[in-house]
Amino acid sequence: MKPLYIKNPLLEDKKIVIYGIDEKAVLTFTTLLQNEVYVSCFCDPEAKSTNLKIMNKSVITLEELKNCKSETIIVIGGLDHMNRAEMLEQEGFQVLYDFNLSSYEGNSIWVQGE
Amino acid sequence: MLRVISDYSLWELIEDSRQYKMILFADEKYRKQVRKILKLVDVDLAYEVSEDGADDCCQIYDLLYEDIDEIMVIVAKDDFFKAQKTLSEVGLQMGVNYKNIERFSKESNLLPYYYDPVMGYNLETKEKDTAGFCIFGDKEKAELRILTLGGSTTDASIYSFKSWSECLHEVLNEKGISNVVMCGGVAGYASSEELFKLIRDGFSLNPDIILNYSGVNDMQVEEEYPYINFYMRQICQHLIQKRNMNGLNFDSHSFGVSYGINGFDNGELSEKCNFWVQNQKMIHAICNMRNIKHISFLQPALFNGAKPLSYREQSYQSNLVYVGVKREHKESYAYRTKNFARIIKETIQEYEWIVDLTEIFDTEDIYIDYAHVNERGNRVIAEHIAKACFG
Numbered sequence: 001m002k003p004l005y006i007k008n009p010l011l012e013d014k015k016i017v018i019y020g021i022d023e024k025a026v027l028t029f030t031t032l033l034q035n036e037v038y039v040s041c042f043c044d045p046e047a048k049s050t051n052l053k054i055m056n057k058s059v060i061t062l063e064e065l066k067n068c069k070s071e072t073i074i075v076i077g078g079l080d081h082m083n084r085a086e087m088l089e090q091e092g093f094q095v096l097y098d099f100n101l102s103s104y105e106g107n108s109i110w111v112q113g114e
Numbered sequence: 115m116l117r118v119i120s121d122y123s124l125w126e127l128i129e130d131s132r133q134y135k136m137i138l139f140a141d142e143k144y145r146k147q148v149r150k151i152l153k154l155v156d157v158d159l160a161y162e163v164s165e166d167g168a169d170d171c172c173q174i175y176d177l178l179y180e181d182i183d184e185i186m187v188i189v190a191k192d193d194f195f196k197a198q199k200t201l202s203e204v205g206l207q208m209g210v211n212y213k214n215i216e217r218f219s220k221e222s223n224l225l226p227y228y229y230d231p232v233m234g235y236n237l238e239t240k241e242k243d244t245a246g247f248c249i250f251g252d253k254e255k256a257e258l259r260i261l262t263l264g265g266s267t268t269d270a271s272i273y274s275f276k277s278w279s280e281c282l283h284e285v286l287n288e289k290g291i292s293n294v295v296m297c298g299g300v301a302g303y304a305s306s307e308e309l310f311k312l313i314r315d316g317f318s319l320n321p322d323i324i325l326n327y328s329g330v331n332d333m334q335v336e337e338e339y340p341y342i343n344f345y346m347r348q349i350c351q352h353l354i355q356k357r358n359m360n361g362l363n364f365d366s367h368s369f370g371v372s373y374g375i376n377g378f379d380n381g382e383l384s385e386k387c388n389f390w391v392q393n394q395k396m397i398h399a400i401c402n403m404r405n406i407k408h409i410s411f412l413q414p415a416l417f418n419g420a421k422p423l424s425y426r427e428q429s430y431q432s433n434l435v436y437v438g439v440k441r442e443h444k445e446s447y448a449y450r451t452k453n454f455a456r457i458i459k460e461t462i463q464e465y466e467w468i469v470d471l472t473e474i475f476d477t478e479d480i481y482i483d484y485a486h487v488n489e490r491g492n493r494v495i496a497e498h499i500a501k502a503c504f505g
Binding site for chain 1: 117118119120121124125128131141142143144146147148150151153154155156157190192215425428429432433435444445
């Protein structure tokens, strides 16, 4: 796993998937949103297929994610999914992490006037 | 200049985009970034409007050609009040057809709030003899005069749709009961403000029945001096900073602020439950003394019932990290809400005049957020209250 730098060139032209649908995942999404990184979807580690969207993004299963392994970067937030993320990395996924979520105040975002 | 799109606002905006044609009305300096953010959350804009004739924007008056039930205008302007005036001139209503990006909610705020020396603040209604109350029905001719009290879930001026008090008036009319409902609910009021408002204003309206609908706001009362309203604390702090008060003996005395005796030992949840119950008991005792029928209702909330959740309610629970007036962490808020209801339910079993409404909702989409409900929800509440009062 590599730490997530928001202006990471790795993120360009890749499908960004956030691992998890918990609060940490939502915070990770907000971090990326605030930094203008487009997130494609969330991945539910419990592998439940759901119609519920998180921040207007679909939730896909791990199996679905495996079909697009080469063009996908998985981003995880918080320590909860660390073991699973290491396993994903062993399976050939590129995994980035952002454990420094405590500074993020919920999912509020800022709009800076030009 | 920065604009903040809060947790709730971002979620509500996304939810609205599933239902409405989204239109942006923004200051030039915010346009580009708002567009970018909306794109990142897959919210499509139908078009943008402006007052300054920007090339890539339509005119405000183009909104007149729209079916207003199908559009939602996102306002990102420094001068929101000016935007509000412009949009109301083309027939749009805040909270219904347009929303401020910083507080993107269904709130229409039909009446202003004014500072109030007893309750901290109060609704400013036009009629002096019913100041602070929204009236449903003919107060002169009605045979039954009902007074309702509570917080924002009772407040009849926040949303454009019907409050439970207005629904109650209709439900009773349908039953052939001539009635007027005088709604004194004000957003943010806890049971202490209900008590104070009843004593100061409520009895002057000569009610036959008094109904309190509350609970959730008492979870949020301050940990010290719970009877002092949070706006009143701000006013007092402001006054002592100004030090410009005159009056008997004041010239020769130093002047601070007294909140009296702190009624809480530690401000823990059980004390707040007790605070709500004790205030309801005081209200009941005063009503008994005046021979006025009184019933208190413990209100339902998203986190305190066993209701199966609708898509929107599930989405609210899944997407929000912080909830409630004080932006409390969701897990902790949910835990406290459940416990608050549990403790109160155990306590109120012996009082037949306190009715538990926490389980009244079924599978329908009801909750707008952690406690506020849509018009359908208000109708269900009114039906249950009517049943509790009249069988």
